Amino acid sequence: MSTAWQKAIERAQAHSPFLNLALSRQPDLTELLAQGDGEAAIVAARRAGEGAPDVGVALRRERLALATTVAIGDLAGDFSLTRVMTELSGFADYALDRAITASIARRVPDAEPRGFSAIALGKQGAGELNYSSDIDPILLYDPQTLPRLDRDEPGEAAQRYARTIVEMLSQQTGDGYVMRVDLRLRPASEVSPLAIPFNGALSHYESSALAWERAAFIRARASSGDIAAGEEFLAALRPFIWRRSLDFMAIEEIRRLTARIRQAFGGPREPAPGFDIKRGRGGIREVEFFAQTHQLIYGGRTPALRLRGTRAALDALAKEGIIDESDARILGESYDRMRMIEHRLQMVDDRQTHSLPTDEAALDNVARLDGLANGAELIEELRGICAQVAERYDQLLGEGEQPTSPSRAAIDPEVRQQLQERAAHWRETIRSLRGAESRAAFDVILPDLIDALAQAPDPDHALTRWESLIGRLPSAVNLFRLFEQRPGLLALVLRILTLARPMADELARRPELLDRLIDSSAFDLPGSVEDLADRMRATDVGDDYERQLDRIRQIVGEERFALGVQLIEAQHDPMAIAAGLSRVAEAALATAADAAKAEFERVHGRVPGDDILVLGLGRLGGGALTHASDLDIVYLFTGEIGLESDGKRPLTASLYFNRLAQRVTGALSVATAEGALYEVDTRLRPQGNQGPIAVSLDSFERYQREDAWTWEHMALCRARPVYGPATARERLAGIVRDVLETPRDPAKLHTDVLAMRADMASHKPPAGPLDAKLHRGGLVDCEFIVHFLQLRERRAFNPRLVEAIGELIDAGFLPPEFAAYFALQARLLVAARLLAPDCIEPPAQAQAALAAACEQPDYAHLLQALSASRHGIAATWADLFGEELEIEP
Secondary structure (H helix, E strand, O other): OOHHHHHHHHHHHHHOHHHHHHHHHOHHHHHHHHOOOHHHHHHHHHOOOOOOOOHHHHHHHHHHHHHHHHHHHHHHOOOOHHHHHHHHHHHHHHHHHHHHHHHHHHHOOOOOOOOEEEEEOHHHHHOOOOOOOOEOEEEEEOOOOOOOOOOOOHHHHHHHHHHHHHHHHHOOEOOEOOOOEOOOOOOOOOOOOOEEEHHHHHHHHHHOOOHHHHHHHOOOEEEEEOHHHHHHHHHHHHHHHOOOOOOOHHHHHHHHHHHHHHHHOOOOOOOOOOOEOOOOOOOHHHHHHHHHHHHHHHOOOOHHHOOOOHHHHHHHHHHOOOOOHHHHHHHHHHHHHHHHHHHHHHHHHOOOOOEOOOOHHHHHHHHHHHOOOOHHHHHHHHHHHHHHHHHHHHHHHOOOOOOOOOOOOOOOHHHHHHHHHHHHHHHHHOHHHOOHHHHHHHHHHHHHHHHHHHOOOOHHHHHHHHHHHHHOOOOOHHHHHHHHHOHHHHHHHHHHHHHOHHHHHHHHHOHHHHHHHHOOOOOOOOOOHHHHHHHHOOOOOOOOHHHHHHHHHHHHHHHHHHHHHHHHOOOOOHHHHHHHHHHHHHHHHHHHHHHHHHHHHHHHOOOOOOOEEEEEOHHHHOOOOOOOOOEEEEEEEOOOOOOEOOOOOOOEHHHHHHHHHHHHHHHHHOOEOOEOOOOEEOOOOOOHHHOOOEEEHHHHHHHHHHOOOHHHHHHHOOOEEEEOOHHHHHHHHHHHHHHHOOOOOHHHHHHHHHHHHHHHHHHOOOOOOOOOOOOOOOHHHHHHHHHHHHHHHOOOOOOOHHHHHHHHHHOOOOOOOHHHHHHHHHHHHHHHHHHOOOOOOOOHHHHHHHHHHOOOOOHHHHHHHHHHHHHHHHHHHHHHHOOOOOOOO
16 A cells, blocks of 8 residues: 555544545546556556447446546556646547547548548647646647548538537446537637538638737647648648737737736636635736747747747746746746646536535535645645736736836936927828827837937937838837837847948838847857757748748848847957857758759759869868958869759750759849849959859869969958868868968969959049058958968968967067957957948047947047057068058048
């Protein structure tokens, strides 16, 4: 005998008429339970229906045995809440599946339930079914594959099956019931039949479904019947549930729903006799709504949040930084405890109830079943739990105690008046502000907006950009709700609009880029190339080439925008930003090339054994792009020129790979509905613009060894294979390394470098005083110095200039301070592409941001450091080449 299990049996017999009767009717099972052998009891419960005259009787017997077993295991403390819910949910799936199969077999013997699916919603879908719960499935069928007699219409057959299923599971007999079935969550339940065609349900959800239906499908699961068909339906429904653009209207809908629930609930407001622990304030439903509201808002962008279980969702929200870990823990523990108490309430009479008894003796009885002293102790515990839940849910809804509004900044009354008049004008002229809901949302943020505009670095500039932004929105409600939820975001947006013209222009064109700013990862650098590429490979677009390209552009736009924000907010070193931009570009190149290849191969097949390669040069090869960088690449291919592809329209290898290279360039550069990606520059290929866009590896090697100019070998110093099969990339890297390590005449190299730099200086003057690239003593001179030393000394062939400079310093070929000179100007180049894109002196506030990005205390110090850097590089140039550079003040 197990003491804990025996005491659980005694409590059940003393305080639960249902369990007392169930134990007396199942003596063999009771003996197993008394021994504490819960696993053997579960096995016995699953076999309790053996020998029954029909499916209905078998399921009733199995359900009674399972209900008895999990209740005693729960009361004994050996079955966790998760185990209890999992067992109950698993039985519900199994029972519903058997009922579907049996109902069809009555009409069409031996038929499989092909084309008839049950989608589990609510707690069954989440695997969190409670002790005496209804199930809330949606029954769907495919008219083309549903088993039926020839004389039956598909719809008629489906309704017959549905009625039989409900009767088989819900009807009370001498053996009890299996489970109550509630089909009211189906589309348009007041007018629709019990079973609905897949296409009809899909049309409803895509066109006229309400917010609560989206919330219901967070926990949806194909549970019974034709599982594959059900999963296919849910996959098609995914865009309806998980929307990539933030939907703050979901909060408003949940607010309204909660308000209606709270108003309709007439019981005690706080735990007391008669309190409903499911629907009451701070109850079970509010924990579920808390999790689901956040999932609706953020789950479209963060797949890790697409979880059915309430506790799992809370933990994921905390992990993503969307809610506090302490809130997730408190809500999760509260949820678990309330679910256990809910089970105790239902164990008494096997009745679906969520309310504490109003009778004192009955309340004491529930408490003692739970192991507490009396009902007062139970109520006291619930008061603490529900208060914590209600406090957090009220914050989500914007209810409860409102914080005192901060005092407004001291702003010139005349300026405030002008801004208020301008805002009033927007109501009449800007389309997105014409709706009542938009205006109401706008009114909420208007005081903060006026303060932020008045204090913006350049108020007039900010105002103009703000008008451009909201003027392009079809609806501004979501944006204003976003600002209401995240007040600090408004000031950030105005800084973006004021400080970074390229970002402001992009934001005005694509306001949805703001979505990226409220992810927990908004200020994190991008992950690896592989991780980024996985995100860019859309899993829900199939073979739709245009949608694949749109997906790539969407992710690139979001990441570039986030990196821009990180830069102007000085969250990361601009050199780390440059490396992040390079990883994003490399991932985009890989996924765009994969998509272009797949599309090309549908028509032209493959050239057996051969493949395309991409060699990255310049800033891409060096892994340090700016927001304005082109992609300097060379297309190559492996194999023999004369081979032919194996598709329905075959091409010889050379023509094949040249056309494929053009497709890849188009995939990267042609604008789609989501905009353009990159300008692609292929002028560094062998023979330049006069030669083919793609050449074989053998031709490339021969050209580099026999015909290439010095400047082409200098370009190879920053060359890096960025796309293609691993073995081919290794071969290409070996060719580049061998070419670079070839001995060369130092005098000729010296002459060529000076001639090339002089020619560049005459044809490409600096754009302005902040042109870190082209000014003498700038980055171009840095690069020429490094490449000259690399080729002369045949060493330090690292495409990343920072590492190459470090190796040359360690070897004594460059002075130690050269690294700092280069780093300052590299940072300036990256930051100025956003903060001073025309390379002229920016406004004062942008000057401060530029100085911060370059790790200088202020703009004056930045100019001093820049001058010192240029003079330092010029001194190295003079030592190396014997030529004095004229450095502008």
